[in-house]
Amino acid sequence: MSDRPDLTVALVAMNWPSYQSLALGYLSAYSLADQRLAGRVGFVTMDLNSDMDPWWVAYRVIRKEPDVVALSVMCWNARSICMACRIIKQARPDTFIIVGGPEVGPIAEEWLESRPHIDAIVRGEGEETFAELLHTRLKGGKPWRVEGVTCRREGEIYSAPDRPLIADLDSIPSPYLSGQIVARHGAAYIETYRGCPYNCAYCYEGKGYGKVRHFSPERVAADIEMVASTPGVGEFSFIDSVFNLNKEHLQRITTMLEPYAHQGKRLHTIEVDIERIGPEEAAMLKRAGVGSVETGPQTVGSGALQACSRRFDSERFRAGVEACKAEGITVECDLIVGLPNDTFGDFLDGLEFVLDVDPGIIQFSTLHVLPGTGLWEHAEELGLVYNSCPPHEIIQTPTLDFADLRRAEVLGSAVTAHYRARVDGSAPPA
């Protein structure tokens, strides 16, 4: 007699090394809390690295003989995920393959058009839609009737209406508290809110998830306690788009984190709006156990800042970095090459600025024109030429031609390599 549930679901993510997928934890936690699914659906979670060979990803999935495979797609893993899906579908044609995530949601119909091996796409926030889709699957219903799903309806690609965002985030059980994720040292992330108060045109966060919605302070405190108390976890982080969302939020989180900081628990690489950090805020970050923060400026070019709806005040930025450094907090400054209106000169100005600010870490990357972002929507009018295949790297702009972009990439890499080669500079632990 088999003890298999009515529906076996394999959840697959291919993360950057040292990341745990919070998304998979949310999906399984939400579905298992659904009384219609409890006891009838079983989950196998495969939290893998993005450098893993798609053939071995497919092998691991196929060996579990799942009825449904659901994969989280980001720009950096889309190619590998696609290949794994194709192999899975060919080996087990009856497997129902679902994908979701910011890479696919905004261009769901286009994705299905060219990928017959994928059965359904969950658009936008996934928890509720995914659970509904599993329920529909269990009862033999039509997936195209599920809000937020794009799939094939009698051979034609069809998008059901959008599903509203989840109003009460506490209705999503915590992956940590429900036991769906066991926190790992350095790889565990907590979310205190969704959305972003800013609307930077190159980012999906502010546009895709709309206005800021919070988890309750009680829920956040419980998550922190669970993660920080997990044996072996000395370091974790937050996935929030801006950790210092406002002073009250920062104060509240600091109060929650301070007891754990006293125990030696540390936070790494939280994203902050550095221009809103003064000595008081930096001291709060320190008390919360923050060891390093990540911030812009992304660019200092006025044309690019305007096109990306970003503000930049060099003096406030510099003051924020100094405040963090005074508290012993390492600052990572990020620059993006290839933003609209930026010239080679603007790129050099950006490099000179961050070198002068001397934050500790300088990180520089090439623009990716991501689906669903403002730049994606306005790419044509901005004259942005980008790779239509993920990860959608910029190819050229009206102000930076193909050759200059490549030159800027090489120069930027050389400068950052020079910058980090310091007497006290050690490589991060493997």
Place this chain on the structure above:
Amino acid sequence: MIEYVGVPIGTGGMACCSRYPAGKEITFRPVAEIREDVRVVVKEWASGTGPNVTLVGVDPFKHPELPTLVRSVTGCGVKRLGMETDGVALCSGDNAAGIISAGVRHIEVVILAGDAYSHDRLTKIEGSFDAAMAGMASLAEVAKGLGSRIIVCGRSRICRHNFEHTPGIVCAFAEAGASTVTLEVDRAVNRGRMRPLLEAAVETGITYGVWVSIEGLTEEELGEYSRNALSPAYTTPFEEWRSS
């Protein structure tokens, strides 16, 4: 970009083309004198990321008191410490591990051609090209083992005897893992004949992901390659830095 102050540790011992008349006799400055210069740099460093010092004037591995010298310099509080070498000594004994452990993070290796036959002929030191390449590989391996972030760069002095090797030099450095290659062009090199070779060198660098900096030519002479006058890190001679 990132400024280093070139503090002389001696004279007359850098790798150069042997077809030119022999340089000055090799001399070494005492460690105490060098340390005083470094202290000045640390004390008077005004702004930007630093203070950064590079040891110039003679191959540091020829300096009789190198371990003491490096410890003394890092002890003054410099943020970045670099040195220029022909690379030959890097694969000998514990030299690579020694300088990295002592705090040297920026190593610039000098070669004169992109292949062993031509380079050794120009330096008149048999085996020096292979030793330099092995030295660069050894540095990278040792740094990885020690968990230290270092940067290995290439430098070549381009004269009328080796300018045809320019693209090959960049290629050799790129394959040995250099992040940046600096081409120091002698004023006596024929500009017309040099230009296509410099272009090839720059483009070779880009396709390998290596930035090629060109010194010794004006922006006008560099034309569409004028951006390659930029260097991620540059060295200002100590006296010039003080007077500025």
